[in-house]
Amino acid sequence: MARFLKSTPRIIKNKNMKYFNKIILASALVGSFTFSFAQKVDAKAKTILETVSKNYKAKKNTYFKFSYGTGTGKVSKTETGIFYSTPSQYKLNIMGNEQIFDGKKVYNISKEDQEVTIAQPNGSEKALSPINYLDEYKTGYTVTYAGKSGGLDLIKMVPVKDNGVKSVVLYINTPKKQIAKIIQTSSGNDLAVITVNQYKENQSLSASTFSFDKNKYKNYLITEL
Template sequence: MKKLSILFITLLLSITISGQNTTSKAKQLLDEVSTKMGAYDNMKIAFSSTLTNDEVGITDDPPIRGNIMLQGEKYNLDYLGNTFIFDGNKLYIINNEDKEISINDGDMEEQDGFIYPSKLLTFYKEGYNFKMGALKTIKGRKVQYVDLTPIDSNSDITKVQLGVDAKTKHIYKLIQVGSNGSKTTFTINQFKSNQTISEKLFTFDKAKYLKQNYLID
C-alpha cells in the first residue's frame, strides 16, 4: 500500500512538473515572438481569413484577403471592404461601399470574442492561459503551435491556437474557436518589416473624403 502511495505521488508530481514545463516553454516562445516583432519600426502584413461553422454550413471560399501596416500602436488596415485607420488616439472606420465614415475614441475592442487583425500580434499578452501545442510542417516550414485558453470562463472564445514560424519567430497562423462552433483562421501570407512609409498612412484626411461625398458621423 505504501509503495502504491509513493508511486501515485511520484506520478502526480511528474504530471505537475510536465505541465509547468510546457507552460514555461510556451511563455518563453511568446516572449521571443513579442521581442522579435516588437523591435521592428513597422510591419506590412498580407493575410487571408476563413470562417467555418459546420453546424450551420458556413464556409468562406475563397478566403477573405486583407492588408495591414502597423507602426507601434498605429495601423492602417484594409479588410472586408473597409479601411480602418488608427492614429494612436482615434479610430476611423471607412466603409468604402456605402461611403460612410465613423470615428471612435480609442482602438477596436474585442466584440463577441472576435480577435481583429490589428490584434494578431498582441492579443495573447493578457487574458489567456497557454501551453505548448503541436509542431507541424506546413509548406516546408516548421510551425510551433501554442494553445491558449481564455481565463474568463464566460468568453465567447473557447480556444485559440497560435502558430509561430519556428525559424523566424514570426506569427504565421491564428485559429480561434468560438463557443457557437465557429472557427476563424488567419494566415499571414506575406510579411515585410522596416518599410519606408509616409506618416500620412496613419492620418485621416477629412477633406479628401468630403470631396468624394463620404458621410462622416
Template sequence: MKNLIIIAVAILSFNYGLAQNSEKAANLLQDVSNKVQAYENMVIDFKYTLENKAANVHQETRGDVSIKGNKYLLNLMGTTQLFDGEKIYTIIPEDQEINISTYVEENDNNITPSKMFSFYKEGYTYAWDESKNQNGRNIQYVKLLPKDSNAEIKNILLGIDSQTNHIYNLIQTQENGTKITITVKSFKPDQPLAKNLFKFEEDRYKDFYINRLD
C-alpha cells in the same frame, strides 16, 4: 497505501509536466513579442477565413495591414480601418460612410492588429501544443485558453514559425463553433511608410457621411 503513493506521484509528475509546458509556451510567446518589438514597423498580407460547419458558413478573403507601434491601417472586406493612436476611423466606401470613435483600451476585448503580438499577455493561460510541417516550415502551436469562463472564445491556437519566430497563423475557435483563421502570406518589417499613412485626412472624403460616435 502503496497505490495512493503511486497515484500521488503520477499526479505530481503530470502537474510538473503541465507547468513545464506552460513555461515553454510562455517563453516562446515572449520570444515572438521581443522579435516584433524590435521592428520599426510591419506590413503584413494575410488570408482571412471564417467557418461554421453547423451553419454551413464559409468565407475566405485576403487583407493587408500596416502597423507602427500601436497605430495601424487595415484593409479587409472592402473596408479600411485606421487607428491613429487615439481614434478609430472605419471607412466604408460602398456606403460612403465613415465611423469615428475614441479608442478605450479597457473596453476592447478584441484582437486588434496593434495587439496581435501582445493580446495573450493578459487573460489567457498557455499550453504547448502540436507542431506541424506547413509548406516545408516547422510551425509550433501554442494553445491559449481564456481565464474568463464566460468568454465567447473557446480557445486560440497561435502557430509560430520555429525558424523566424514570426506568427504564421492564428486560429480562434468560438463557443458557438465559429472558427476564424488568419494566415500570414507575407511579412515585411521595417518598410518605408508614408509619413501621413496613419493620419485621417477628412478632406479626402467630402462626399462621405461622417458618423462621430462620441
C-alpha cells in the same frame, strides 16, 4: 461578447466587417477585465511567445498580408486583408473597408455605405493586430505548448472564463520569430482563421500612411462620436 462590444468605438456598418471585428477583438475581452481565476502558462509556450513578441516590438513598423477565413466547423469563406502597424498606429484594410488608428482617434471608413465614423480610442485598438495574442496570454488564458505541425510550433490558449471563445491556436515559425497562422474557435464551433501570406518590416512608409484626409471623403457622411 456583447458586454465588450458595447464599450468599443462604433464599427463600420457593413455586416461582414462587424463580424471580422467581433472575431479579432475577442482577444481584447479577456484583457479588458481583471480576473481572479487561476491561469497556467506552460514555460515553453511562454518563452516562444515572449521571444516573438519582443521581435515584433523591436521593429519600426510591420506589414501583414493575410487571408481571413470563416465558417462553422470548417472554413467556407475567405477574404484577403492587409495590416500596417507601428508601436502606436495601425491601418487595416479588409472586405472593401478601412480602419485607421492615427495614435489619437479611430477612423472607420465604409466604401459601401459611404460613411466615416470617428471615435476616441478606448484601449482596444491594439486588438486588431494578430500579434496582440502574443501578450494576451499574460492574463485570462491557460496556455500550453501543443507540439508541432508542418515545422511550426503550436501554442494553445484557452480562456479561464467563458467569453464566447473556446480556444485560440497560434502557429509560430520559431526560427523566424513570427506568427504564421491563428485559428480561433468559438463556443459554437465557429472558426476564424488568419493566415499570414506575406510579411514585411521596417519599410519606408509615407507620412500619410496612418493619417485620415477628410478631403478625400467629401461625399461621405462623417460622424464624430
